[in-house]
Amino acid sequence: MTEIASPPAKCPIGSFDPLDPQTMQVPHPWYQALRKEAPVHFVAERGMWFVTARDLVAQALSDHEVFSSAFGLPQMPPPASVAAEVESLKAQGWDMIPTLLTADPPDHHYYRRMVARAFTPKFVAQREPTIRSIVTQLLDALPVGEPVEFVEQFAAPLPLRVIAQALNVPDARIDDFRRWSDQFALTIGAEIDDAGALEQARSLLEYQRYFAAELEDRRTAPQDDLLTGLVQASNANDDEPLTTGAALSIIQQILIAGNETSRKLMTGTLHQLAADPTWWTWLQEDPGPRSELLVEESLRFLTPVQSMFRITKAEAELGGYTIPAGSLVVLVFGSANRDEAHFEDGEKFNPQRPNAKTHLAFGQGIHSCLGAALARLQARIALEDIARRFSSVELAQDNDLEYEPSFMLRGLKRLHLTFQAN
Structure with a gap:
């Protein structure tokens, strides 16, 4: 049995590209790095803001007046x-x-x-x-x-x-x-x-x-x-x-x-x-x-x-970061659900976890x-x-x-x- 891709040794967040084939195969080391270094991160090449910390993803989900779902289709053009x-x-x-x-x-x-x-x-x-x-x-x-x-x-x-x-x-x-x-x-x-x-x-x-x-x-x-x-x-x-x-x-x-x-x-x-x-x-x-x-x-x-889009209807403050109005935001549920600040040993699979049901898999x-x-x-x-x-x-x-x-x-x-x- 062989893995199609191996986890990267390092994940410099300035190099994060969500559409890179290897990143899509092994995204979680990147999400760990983003949660630690920049839980709200702008990927200039793709024109998207990535939100990876659970508390910030939950905050954006609850604020539909600013983080709008009227972003168009979830498909890439x-x-x-x-x-x-x-x-x-x-x-x-x-x-x-x-x-x-x-x-x-x-x-x-x-x-x-x-x-x-x-x-x-x-x-x-x-x-x-x-x-x-x-x-x-x-x-x-x-x-x-x-x-x-x-x-x-x-x-x-x-x-x-x-x-x-x-x-x-x-x-x-x-x-x-x-x-x-x-x-x-x-x-x-x-x-x-x-x-x-x-x-x-x-x-x-x-x-x-x-x-x-x-x-x-x-x-x-x-x-x-x-x-x-x-x-x-x-x-x-x-x-x-x-x-x-x-x-x-x-x-x-x-x-x-x-x-x-x-x-x-x-x-x-x-x-x-x-x-x-x-x-x-x-x-x-x-x-x-x-x-x-x-x-x-x-x-x-x-x-x-793993994630869903939002678009900001006004300038937004999230976790100390300022997101301009009209920005395309990606709320990364897959990262939020492994956030160590909320789930102890979040990168480990443990069906006996007492707070598993507090996940955001269904939004x-x-x-x-x-x-x-x-x-x-x-x-x-x-x-x-x-x-x-x-x-x-x-x-x-x-x-x-x-x-x-x-x-x-x-x-x-x-x-x-x-x-x-x-």
């Missing part, structure tokens, strides 16, 4: 050489409306209210039988005693199928559903080439046309699914109905948040369990309650959504993740069932431990494991 072609493809679809992630009050409150009416605690609780059934099917298909690529065989299809069921996506369109989700995530904190940018734009248009037709169908033929909930959400309080463009933006965010983050959480957690059998044994001793503790520490330690304040309960539920069920079914989980020999090239979404590309039966 397409290469200039194909920008016109990308815009031409986008013009054939619907404008991406700022809704949950990229809107400020009062618009944000309206969109969150509408989604909350569809994405209720009851709706989440009703997913449990489906989640258990999907977990069982996927585990039944895992080979025992021989290497398996865990991302493709379990970590990716689990959240994909859970969300597809909630949106009533038929089995015949699951492959398209996966492709759309993967395409949307490619430019979140990462850059792609000309061909990739054009393929992403085509996938966006295809996604929009499919779900626009499904939304129109729900307006006349309601079903027991999340799409119907979005269409009917305005009925509860005489709100304006969601436009098709707004609903498409919300569904796209659900796709990315639900699929990408849960996939990376499950993969990273199994990597930790296989790398340190002590925690595997600990989980097996009492899988029910300990799976919940494990999920919280994994969220803290792994932080699949904080008005923009905290609406899907957190669903993400926790499916991760807990999966880990509990894995611990009860298998006697051990080990890292196979051919792991390169390569991470996706993004400073915003962090997760292993692949993970080869060997499971042994009880």
